[in-house]
Amino acid sequence: MFGLDADLGLIQRAAISSDYSAVNYGVPLTSAEEAELGRRVQVEQDSHGAAAFGRQQATWGGYYFDQLARGAPVFLFTAGVESMRSQLEKLLPPGTDFRVEHVTRPLSMLQETQEAIVSAYGELRASGIPITSTGLDIIGNRVVVGIDGITDEAQKRITREFGSYIQFKDSPPAQSDACPVSVCRPMKGGIKITGADGFSCTSGFVVRRALDNSYAILTAGHCLWVQNPASPFKLTWYHNTSNGTHDVFGNSRYHTFTNLSDGDVGLIELQPSENPTSANRF
Numbered sequence: 441m442f443g444l445d446a447d448l449g450l451i452q453r454a455a456i457s458s459d460y461s462a463v464n465y466g467v468p469l470t471s472a473e474e475a476e477l478g479r480r481v482q483v484e485q486d487s488h489g490a491a492a493f494g495r496q497q498a499t500w501g502g503y504y505f506d507q508l509a510r511g512a513p514v515f516l517f518t519a520g521v522e523s524m525r526s527q528l529e530k531l532l533p534p535g536t537d538f539r540v541e542h543v544t545r546p547l548s549m550l551q552e553t554q555e556a557i558v559s560a561y562g563e564l565r566a567s568g569i570p571i572t573s574t575g576l577d578i579i580g581n582r583v584v585v586g587i588d589g590i591t592d593e594a595q596k597r598i599t600r601e602f603g604s605y606i607q608f609k610d611s612p613p614a615q616s617d618a619c620p621v622s623v624c625r626p627m628k629g630g631i632k633i634t635g636a637d638g639f640s641c642t643s644g645f646v647v648r649r650a651l652d653n654s655y656a657i658l659t660a661g662h663c664l665w666v667q668n669p670a671s672p673f674k675l676t677w678y679h680n681t682s683n684g685t686h687d688v689f690g691n692s693r694y695h696t697f698t699n700l701s702d703g704d705v706g707l708i709e710l711q712p713s714e715n716p717t718s719a720n721r722f
């Protein structure tokens with residue numbers, strides 16, 4: 441996906457070679473590959489001004505980064521491609537490799553269409569079209585609609601009412617529990633968790649706190665906050681077993697769901713009996 445060498449033999453060697461490190465990116469990379477990815481991050485940051493200019497244009501179609509072209513930014517417009525190219529060149533660092541391409545529909549049109557479909561969710565579902573998601577395909581210049589069980593009739597109706605530039609995908613409803621039975625312990629990511637007042641969330645990773653090496657479930661901070669905003673800590677959390685019993689696994693400990701916070705993180709401290717297996721330790 442990033443245009444790096446993906447030869448199977450190389451990947452196998454990289455997994456055991458000291459010339460590769462997975463510390464910074466989670467996959468084995470050479471120092472040169474890490475430097476290249478770092479350069480692409482800088483290109484993204486340097487493109488903010490050009491993107492801000494693009495958003496001010498009625499012809500703006502959005503932008504993306506072509507990783508197979510070494511992270512080159514690609515700016516999309518419905519008209520005036522050459523004039524936009526000269527304007528953007530002034531807003532990017534000298535020598536930046538970028539492209540300007542023509543698309544049929546402005547981003548504002550795609551967004552308005554998506555909003556109209558979202559507003560019609562209830563009506564469409566009541567008529568037998570179970571929409572589960574919407575999104576934007578910037579590169580394809582389309583709106584994406586997910587339906588639980590696509591039919592020709594559903595596609596024709598949505599196309600007729602909202603436009604021919606819609607891509608459909610089969611999209612079952614999201615599930616809050618990857619393990620709805622009672623044989624999924626000890627705790628791990630993807631399990632439905634329920635707080636003391638009955639509000640449910642999904643567990644994220646099992647993590648170890650550097651403070652005291654204790655294990656905890658990482659989840660969203662608002663999951664803890666919504667239980668009791670005044671005192672969200674030390675509240676019991678459980679996972680419902682298949683026979684309906686409340687199987688307690690820990691107590692809420694810490695969250696960052698506050699005004700001006702730059703994160704939405706919560707920790708639920710695991711009981712000693714929930715010590716995760718080695719395969720579930722992160």
